[in-house]
Amino acid sequence: MSARNIFTRPARLAAIAPYGWMVLFFLVPFGFVLKLSLSQVVNAQPPYLPVFDLGAGWQVLFAAFSALSLDNFRLLLSDNLYLMAGLRSLTVAATATALLLLIGYPIAYAMARLPRRWQPLAMMLVIVPFWTSFLIRVYAWINILQHDGLLNQVLLALHIVSEPVVWLSTDTAMYIGMVYSYLPFMILPLYATLSKLDPALLEAAADLGSSPLQSFWRVTLPLSLPGVGAGALLCFIPLVGEFVIPDLLAGSDSLMIGQTLWLEFFTNRDWPVAAATAVMLLLILLLPLVIYDRFQRRQMVRS
Amino acid sequence: MSARRFAAMSRFNVASLALGLAFLYLPIVILVIYSFNGSQLVTVWGGWSLRWYTAFFNDEAMLTAAGTSLRVAAVSATLAAVLGTLAALALVRGERFKGRTLFSGMLYAPLVMPEVITGLSLLLLFVALGAERGFWTVTIAHTTLTMCFVAVIVQSRLGSIDRSLEEAAMDLGCGPVKAFVAVTLPLIAPAIAAGWMLAFTLSLDDLVIASFTTGPGSATLPIRIYSEVRLGVKPEINAICALIIGAVTLAIVTASLATKLSSRRGGNAAPM
Numbered sequence: 001m002s003a004r005n006i007f008t009r010p011a012r013l014a015a016i017a018p019y020g021w022m023v024l025f026f027l028v029p030f031g032f033v034l035k036l037s038l039s040q041v042v043n044a045q046p047p048y049l050p051v052f053d054l055g056a057g058w059q060v061l062f063a064a065f066s067a068l069s070l071d072n073f074r075l076l077l078s079d080n081l082y083l084m085a086g087l088r089s090l091t092v093a094a095t096a097t098a099l100l101l102l103i104g105y106p107i108a109y110a111m112a113r114l115p116r117r118w119q120p121l122a123m124m125l126v127i128v129p130f131w132t133s134f135l136i137r138v139y140a141w142i143n144i145l146q147h148d149g150l151l152n153q154v155l156l157a158l159h160i161v162s163e164p165v166v167w168l169s170t171d172t173a174m175y176i177g178m179v180y181s182y183l184p185f186m187i188l189p190l191y192a193t194l195s196k197l198d199p200a201l202l203e204a205a206a207d208l209g210s211s212p213l214q215s216f217w218r219v220t221l222p223l224s225l226p227g228v229g230a231g232a233l234l235c236f237i238p239l240v241g242e243f244v245i246p247d248l249l250a251g252s253d254s255l256m257i258g259q260t261l262w263l264e265f266f267t268n269r270d271w272p273v274a275a276a277t278a279v280m281l282l283l284i285l286l287l288p289l290v291i292y293d294r295f296q297r298r299q300m301v302r303s
Numbered sequence: 304m305s306a307r308r309f310a311a312m313s314r315f316n317v318a319s320l321a322l323g324l325a326f327l328y329l330p331i332v333i334l335v336i337y338s339f340n341g342s343q344l345v346t347v348w349g350g351w352s353l354r355w356y357t358a359f360f361n362d363e364a365m366l367t368a369a370g371t372s373l374r375v376a377a378v379s380a381t382l383a384a385v386l387g388t389l390a391a392l393a394l395v396r397g398e399r400f401k402g403r404t405l406f407s408g409m410l411y412a413p414l415v416m417p418e419v420i421t422g423l424s425l426l427l428l429f430v431a432l433g434a435e436r437g438f439w440t441v442t443i444a445h446t447t448l449t450m451c452f453v454a455v456i457v458q459s460r461l462g463s464i465d466r467s468l469e470e471a472a473m474d475l476g477c478g479p480v481k482a483f484v485a486v487t488l489p490l491i492a493p494a495i496a497a498g499w500m501l502a503f504t505l506s507l508d509d510l511v512i513a514s515f516t517t518g519p520g521s522a523t524l525p526i527r528i529y530s531e532v533r534l535g536v537k538p539e540i541n542a543i544c545a546l547i548i549g550a551v552t553l554a555i556v557t558a559s560l561a562t563k564l565s566s567r568r569g570g571n572a573a574p575m
Binding site: 008010011012014015017018019021022023024025026027028029030032033036103106107109110111113114122124125126128129131132133134135136137139140141142143144146150180183184187233234237238240241242243244248258261262265266271274275278281282285289292293296297 | 313315316317319320323324326327328330331333334337385386387389390392393394395396397398400402404406407408409410411412413414415416417418419420421423424425427428431443444446447450454479480483501504507508510511514515525528529532533536540541544547548551552555559
C-alpha cells in the first residue's frame with residue numbers, strides 16, 4: 001500500500017469540518033435569500049412576513065406556498081430603477097475589466113520579462129497594495145481627487161487647466177478607483193501564464209522571420225489567453241456587485257445594483273426587495289460564475 | 304538591428320513597470336505624508352505634525368471600533384486558518400470523494416462573490432437562527448469568507464510538496480499522522496501563516512459583510528471610517544489609515560522574512 005492511499009482517508013475526514021461550515025454558512029443562507037425574496041414586506045422586526053415555518057406541518061406549508069408571491073420580482077422588472085441598475089452594473093464592470101486588461105497586461109508582461117531573480121520582488125510589490133485596506137485605497141483617491149486636492153493643485157500649477165476640474169462624484173473617479181483596487185487581481189493571473197511561456201517559442205518565431213510585434217500577436221497573446229480569461233473573471237464578477245467604490249467615488253444619479261441592494265436594505269428597510277435584488281444579481285452572475293468554476297477546476301487538474 | 308529592437312522593447316517594459324508601480328504606490332504614499340499634516344485643512348500643507356495621531360488616540364469611539372476589529376480579525380483568522388488548511392488537505396490529498404465538486408465550488412465561489420450577497424445571505428441566516436448580532440456573527444461571517452483564501456494558498460503549497468518525503472518518513476516507521484505532523488505540517492506552515500495573515504487583513508478591511516452582520520455596539524473600524532468618509536475627508540482618518548498601512552507593511556515584511564528563512568530550510572530538505 002503506498003503512502004498515497006494511506007493519506008487519502010484521513011484527508012477525506014479533514015473535509016468534514018470545512019464542508020459542514022460552508023454548507024451551513026454559505027449554501028444554506030442562499031435558501032434564506034430566495035425564500036425572503038418571495039415574501040411580503042411588513043412593518044416589523046425583522047421587517048418581513050415569514051413565508052413558511054417548517055415546524056408547522058404540511059397544511060400550513062401548503063397554504064404558505066400558495067401565499068408565495070413574485071411581487072418583489074414584478075416590482076424589479078417593472079421599475080426602471082432596477083433594470084437600469086442591472087444594466088449599468090454590467091456595462092461599468094465590463095468597461096472597468098477592459099481598462100484593467102489594457103493597463104494590467106503591459107505590467108504583467110514586463111514582470112515576466114524581468115531577470116528571474118527580480119521577479120519575486122516585482123510580484124511582492126504588486127501584491128502588497130492588495131494587503132492594505134480596500135477602503136483606505138479608495139479613500140486615498142478621494143484625497144487626491146477632491147476639489148482642492150493634489151491632482152487639481154498639480155494641474156493648476158502646470159497651467160494645464162485654468163480652474164479646478166470636478167473629479168469626485170464622476171464616472172472617471174469611479175473607474176480610477178476600480179482599476180486601482182482590482183489591478184493586482186488582473187496582473188497576477190496574467191503574470192502566471194506569461195512567466196510560464198517558453199522563450200524558445202519566441203526565438204523560433206524570430207528565426208522564422210516574424211517581427212517582435214508579430215510574434216507577440218501570434219505567439220504570446222494567444223498563449224496568454226487563459227491568464228486573460230482568469231484575470232477578467234476575477235475582476236468582472238465582483239465588480240458587477242461592487243458597492244464601496246461607486247458609492248464613494250461615483251455620482252449618485254445612477255446606481256449600480258450593489259448600491260440599490262444596500263439602499264433597499266439599510267435605507268428603505270425593505271428586506272424582501274433587497275433579497276430579490278440579490279437573487280437578480282446572482283442570476284446575472286450565474287453564467288460567469290459557472291465559467292469561473294470550470295476554470296478553477298481545470299487549473300487544479302493541471303497543477 | 305534586432306538588438307536595438309529588443310532594447311526598445313525592454314525600455315517599453317521598464318516604462319510600463321515603473322508607471323504601474325507608481326500608480327499603485329503614489330496614492331498610498333501621499334496619504335501617509337498628508338497624515339502628518341499639521342493644518343486643519345486637509346489640502347493645505349501646514350508643516351509636519353503628529354496632532355492627528357493624538358486626536359485618534361483620544362477618540363474613544365474610534366479606539367473601541369479598532370479594538371473590536373482587531374479581536375474579530377484575530378479570532379476569525381485563526382478559525383479560517385484551521386478550516387482552510389483542513390479544506391486544502393481534503394482537496395489535495397482526498398482524491399475523489401462524494402460531493403467534492405460541490406465542496407470545491409463552495410470554496411472558490413466566495414472569492415469572487417459580491418460581498419453584498421454574502422453579507423445579506425449570512426444576515427438572513429443569523430436572523431432565522433435567532434442569533435444575537437454582534438461580535439460572533441461578524442466573526443463567523445469573516446471566517447466563512449477568509450477560510451476560502453487560506454484554502455487556496457495552502458492548497459497550492461501542498462500541491463508542490465514532494466510526496467516522497469512523507470513516504471520516506473513512513474518507510475522509517477512513522478504512522479500517517481506522525482508523518483503528517485513531522486514532515487508535511489512544517490513544510491506547509493509558511494503557507495498557513497501567510498493564509499492567517501491574509502485572513503487577518505481581509506477581516507480588518509471588510510466593510511460590506513461586517514455592516515450586514517454586525518449588531519449595535521459592535522461597529523468595526525471600517526464601519527466607523529466609512530461613516531466618517533461619507534461626510535468628507537478628515538485629517539484624523541488620514542492618521543488612522545496611515546497607522547493601518549504601517550502595521551500591515553510591518554507584518555508583510557516580517558512574514559516574508561519568515562518565509563525566506565523557512566524556505567531556506569525547506570530548500571535544504573528538498574533534495575534529500
